[in-house]
Amino acid sequence: MSGFDISVILDALPLLAKGLGLSLGLTAIAMIGGLALGLVIAIVRLSRFRVLALLAALYVNGFRAVPLILVIFWFYFLVPLLLGRPVGALYSVLIAFVMFEGAYYSEIIRAGLKSVRPGQWQAAQASGMTYLQAVRLVVLPQALRKMAPLMVTQGVVLFQDTSLVYVVSLHDFMTSASIVANTQNRIVELYVFAALVYLALCTAGGTLAQRLSSDRQRAH
Amino acid sequence: MNDMVEMIRIEGLSKSYGDVAVLRNCSLDVARGEVVVICGPSGSGKSTFVKCINGIEPVQAGRIAIDGENLPSKPAAAARVRARVGMVFQHFELYPHLTVLENVCLAQIHVLKRSRDEAQEKARSLLRRVGLADKEASYPAQLSGGQQQRIAIVRALAMDPVAMLFDEPTSALDPEMIGEVLAVMLELAREGMTMVVVTHKMGFAKAAADRVVFMDQGEIVEVAETARFFAEPASERARLFLSRILTH
Numbered sequence: 001m002s003g004f005d006i007s008v009i010l011d012a013l014p015l016l017a018k019g020l021g022l023s024l025g026l027t028a029i030a031m032i033g034g035l036a037l038g039l040v041i042a043i044v045r046l047s048r049f050r051v052l053a054l055l056a057a058l059y060v061n062g063f064r065a066v067p068l069i070l071v072i073f074w075f076y077f078l079v080p081l082l083l084g085r086p087v088g089a090l091y092s093v094l095i096a097f098v099m100f101e102g103a104y105y106s107e108i109i110r111a112g113l114k115s116v117r118p119g120q121w122q123a124a125q126a127s128g129m130t131y132l133q134a135v136r137l138v139v140l141p142q143a144l145r146k147m148a149p150l151m152v153t154q155g156v157v158l159f160q161d162t163s164l165v166y167v168v169s170l171h172d173f174m175t176s177a178s179i180v181a182n183t184q185n186r187i188v189e190l191y192v193f194a195a196l197v198y199l200a201l202c203t204a205g206g207t208l209a210q211r212l213s214s215d216r217q218r219a220h
Numbered sequence: 221m222n223d224m225v226e227m228i229r230i231e232g233l234s235k236s237y238g239d240v241a242v243l244r245n246c247s248l249d250v251a252r253g254e255v256v257v258i259c260g261p262s263g264s265g266k267s268t269f270v271k272c273i274n275g276i277e278p279v280q281a282g283r284i285a286i287d288g289e290n291l292p293s294k295p296a297a298a299a300r301v302r303a304r305v306g307m308v309f310q311h312f313e314l315y316p317h318l319t320v321l322e323n324v325c326l327a328q329i330h331v332l333k334r335s336r337d338e339a340q341e342k343a344r345s346l347l348r349r350v351g352l353a354d355k356e357a358s359y360p361a362q363l364s365g366g367q368q369q370r371i372a373i374v375r376a377l378a379m380d381p382v383a384m385l386f387d388e389p390t391s392a393l394d395p396e397m398i399g400e401v402l403a404v405m406l407e408l409a410r411e412g413m414t415m416v417v418v419t420h421k422m423g424f425a426k427a428a429a430d431r432v433v434f435m436d437q438g439e440i441v442e443v444a445e446t447a448r449f450f451a452e453p454a455s456e457r458a459r460l461f462l463s464r465i466l467t468h
Contacts, residue, residue, distance in 0.1 A: 048295070117311075119309055119311055120313055122307075122309070122313065123315070125276045126302060126306075127302075127303065127326070127327035127375070128300065128303025128304075129299065129330065129331055130296055131295065131296075133331070138326075141317045142315075142316065142317050
């Protein structure tokens with residue numbers, strides 16, 4: 001091993017880009033799916049349907065009590081069993097991420113909904129709106145503004161967590177970098193490059209979160 | 221519609237948080253076009269009482285009827301009855317993410333299913349009436365407390381309510397803004413709106429109320445015609461309360 005050889009990174013770029021594509025794609029789908037699922041769970045938890053609210057709470061606390069890597073494993077082995085046919089690592093991972101993120105996003109959304117003053121609920125109700133109308137038209141729009149920074153932050157964490165898919169032999173960005181590093185025996189180059197890419201993307205996410213949160217302060 | 225029916229009929233309302241009773245067996249009838257002022261020391265349950273009238277505060281016992289129609293205990297069914305009663309809150313509760321015009325139109329469009337044009341026309345004519353036509357594009361945070369409360373009144377009126385409830389509408393206002401809000405309320409009263417008003421503004425009560433309800437410790441202690449209430453309150457508790465608030 002002599003010097004810092006950039007060419008090994010350039011040669012590996014197609015493979016690394018493919019890995020990054022998987023990481024970003026997984027992040028995007030898990031965020032969108034997780035937000036949708038989290039929204040439903042949060043609304044159910046805050047509703048007056050006691051049994052459903054309890055089930056939703058169990059779901060959230062259950063998923064938050066186990067590490068993501070375990071959830072990935074479970075779904076890898078469980079989903080084919082439940083469906084009775086193999087689904088492939090990618091689909092099982094997608095389902096695992098969406099369900100896991102749903103638990104986390106539901107907590108962010110629930111806190112956001114609860115942070116809206118009770119008087120706003122009362123005003124909406126007093127005007128004859130139903131519970132769901134009050135959520136959709138009055139409470140959620142206000143809550144979303146407050147939650148946006150936290151959601152982006154969670155997205156950054158999620159992006160980093162996509163590296164865990166190596167356990168089911170998927171090649172995300174980190175795994176791809178690792179493969180090249182080992183096969184080419186260029187560990188320093190690849191791991192420095194990987195760190196720089198993570199640093200750049202996560203810093204961008206962090207900056208966005210910060211800007212959203214200062215926007216919010218200015219709006220009040 | 222039947223003129224013999226009371227506009228608001230409240231029978232045996234009771235509510236408690238755990239062991240603490242906040243309302244004890246409260247009953248009150250409000251006639252069509254009548255203005256009733258509810259007063260009493262803080263913690264007497266008057267705010268809770270007025271919020272129970274349209275069911276946004278649940279009760280453990282009691283019955284409420286609006287314009288002859290029972291307020292159902294099921295929330296979804298109650299929404300329809302609630303839409304017919306306007307409510308004005310101490311802290312205005314305008315929707316901060318919407319403009320003034322959108323605030324006034326929101327429930328018209330989504331609850332009454334009015335078209336956007338129809339709702340906006342209604343909103344603009346009411347905003348003109350309270351002198352705030354030029355504020356329709358503003359957000360609540362850009363307005364003074366007095367302006368916000370007048371818009372909150374407009375928002376409620378836009379639903380063509382059969383009655384209006386006011387929960388301490390001037391308590392959160394700076395003194396110089398109280399007058400403009402009371403003026404709007406006084407005008408409403410003169411136009412024959414049925415109103416239930418929780419307030420400490422005894423001047424408003426004297427000017428606009430047909431009857432005064434005095435509450436203390438979750439009970440309706442006294443209901444009297446306005447002139448009589450101020451001249452010779454029947455209960456010792458009301459006498460004490462009046463002597464305290466009228467001295468300043």
